Amino acid sequence: MAWRGLAAEFLQVPPVTRAYTAACILTTTAVQLEILSPFQLYFNPHLVFRRLQIWRLVTNFLFFGPLGFSFFFNMLFVFRYCRMLEEGSFRGRKADFVFMFLFGGALMTLLGLLGSLFFLGQALMAMLVYVWSRRSPQVRVNFFGLTFQAPFLPWALMGFSLLLGNSILVDLLGIAVGHIYYFLEDVFPNQPGGKRLLLTPGFLKLLLDAREEDPNYLPLPEEQPGAHLPPQH
Template sequence: MAQQLRQEYLLIPPVTRTYLTACAITTLAVELQLVTPFQLYFNPYLIFEKYQVWRVFTSFLFFGGLGFNLLFNMIFTYRYCRMLEENSFAGRTADFVFMLCFGGFFTVICAMFVNLLFLGHALTTMLVYVWSRRNPFVRMNFFGLLPFSAPYLPWVLVGFSLLLGNSVVVDLIGIAVGHVYFFLEDVFPNQPGGMRLLKTPRILKVLFDPPEEQTVELSPEDRPGGFEWGGDR
């Protein structure tokens, strides 16, 4: 059983696996009272005045204590983060990391104006939005009751938050950030006069993407027997 779980865990693509593991470790640390949510939440004053820079990152790793909210966010993060990494960004890990950095950066900017404490839910909503726009013909249903196509999924989640009495500000920020990314990456470059404004930094390419295989062209005198081996005869 343990071996099977380990194999399933290792089958999760690396970026999704790393993020989910960090979220799980953070939640476990809070439950064991090794840290408290007060040490993790997003606070611009403490970040810029007290230099508690870790809060920029930990605010994305804590979805709350054990309960429905944690389960809901972890499932959605696992599902849509994994599908994006395995499909839209297959073989482009650096581009996927850049998308997450883009989403995280603009979520932090928004959080400075609307007083958000934890930002992971907004990032999850962004992932859901980007996936839904890139898979417009996928048919879905909500708890087997409400059928709809994928582009409506983020708005269904907004409605679900309203039903639960939760604030929809976090969902709307995730949708807004996701739409900006989708527009700049998928829409604007394909418009007349458009161009690609988002470019993955080279440092991310070096860190996350394997080096491209280079084909060495041999001169005729270097080829065995001097022949064009494998060429048309």
């Protein structure tokens, strides 16, 4: 019964958050069961462009390492802040949210080439946290007993990675890409002479966003409710 409750609750999660979290968990489970190997998932430009192993452009964002504290910690933050973004500033804008993933992923991949980074899931998580924190500057968060304003959270996460002995290069990459997105989307359009440079492609909106009804639209008689029923005498 507990599993049914968890499954029902998970189905209530917004679709993009649900899909990305599930993909990360399934990928890690497959590696743990030795169905897949990390060597099949990491980003390698030679294998992508010479051997056409295109899936590596995606799978390197889905693997957060073997099951353990680091994996569950990252999954908790991915799920929490991805969900808060999708239910908050991206509410009703699924296409824009997916486009943020695509923009961030593409930029991280290009910049990751310079640092020879093989897995970028943690960078994507840092980007999500950064964008949420800049859009929620007055929110106070609790991080292992420390309470501070939301904009400090990405830096606290980077410090925590450093304490665990991990490279902070991935976190810095995520913060940098998150700041670029935030600047182009939230800051520059509101500057004198500024405009929106990140425009979500129309096919994404057509595919993912529900079409808004025109309040002035008057349906034809045959489209009106009950129009197909014969008149009653």
